[in-house]
Amino acid sequence: MDIQALLALQEEDGHLRALQRELRTILPKRRAEAKARLLAAKVAVDAATRENLDAEKEAARYERDYRRSIDRLSRAEQAAFGVVGSRHLQNLAQEHDRAQADIEKAEAGKAKADRELTPTQRRLDAARQHEADEQLAVQAVLDDLDARKRRIEEEIAKVTARRDAARANVPQDLLRRYDRLSLTRWPCAVEFNRADNVCMGCNLVQPPSIAQQVQKASKSDSAALVVCPSCGRILF
Numbered sequence: 001m002d003i004q005a006l007l008a009l010q011e012e013d014g015h016l017r018a019l020q021r022e023l024r025t026i027l028p029k030r031r032a033e034a035k036a037r038l039l040a041a042k043v044a045v046d047a048a049t050r051e052n053l054d055a056e057k058e059a060a061r062y063e064r065d066y067r068r069s070i071d072r073l074s075r076a077e078q079a080a081f082g083v084v085g086s087r088h089l090q091n092l093a094q095e096h097d098r099a100q101a102d103i104e105k106a107e108a109g110k111a112k113a114d115r116e117l118t119p120t121q122r123r124l125d126a127a128r129q130h131e132a133d134e135q136l137a138v139q140a141v142l143d144d145l146d147a148r149k150r151r152i153e154e155e156i157a158k159v160t161a162r163r164d165a166a167r168a169n170v171p172q173d174l175l176r177r178y179d180r181l182s183l184t185r186w187p188c189a190v191e192f193n194r195a196d197n198v199c200m201g202c203n204l205v206q207p208p209s210i211a212q213q214v215q216k217a218s219k220s221d222s223a224a225l226v227v228c229p230s231c232g233r234i235l236f
């Protein structure tokens, strides 16, 4: 049997399989991973933006409380002028004290909100910077993947030409068996481990007669094709 021509074909088909696997499976996976990195950076910016916005609102709320309390205080002070009734005056004094207390509370709240605003602003800046860095890094990865894709496509064209030439050297009956096998078994032609009587394709021990047939086939081109009784692969 003409095993050398078949092995030459199998080698080129093996290259093709690896290239097509990279093109159809590995490159799209890497592309998706790169895009996921970018998405993660965007999500982090969104989260930091919301956090910062909340902190800004909180600071603005205390600012409003403060202004309102100041107004109450000045109204209480103005109302106190020209008031004669001691009871009314007392009420105004109490309102003045409450407004004063509210001012202090608002001031403390505003100071705390400002302290919290600084780190959220810093985190937002950091998230934006990270996103900008990721955009550059991911674009570089995508450019590399595009270049790799073009090289693979060129390589596939070359290997396909070599494969087609190799097919022309394999006898038709052997080619039909190879094509059929290649749908479910790869590689289709495997070495037979004659020392242990093991098919290197399925790793199962075979009867000694297989070793004898393989031995015979290796010495004569006209000998019958030997196939593994377990997996059907072509043995050499």
Ligand SMILES: [Zn+2]
Binding pocket: 199, 200, 201, 202, 203, 204, 228, 229, 230, 231, 232, 233
């Ligand atoms: Zn086998």
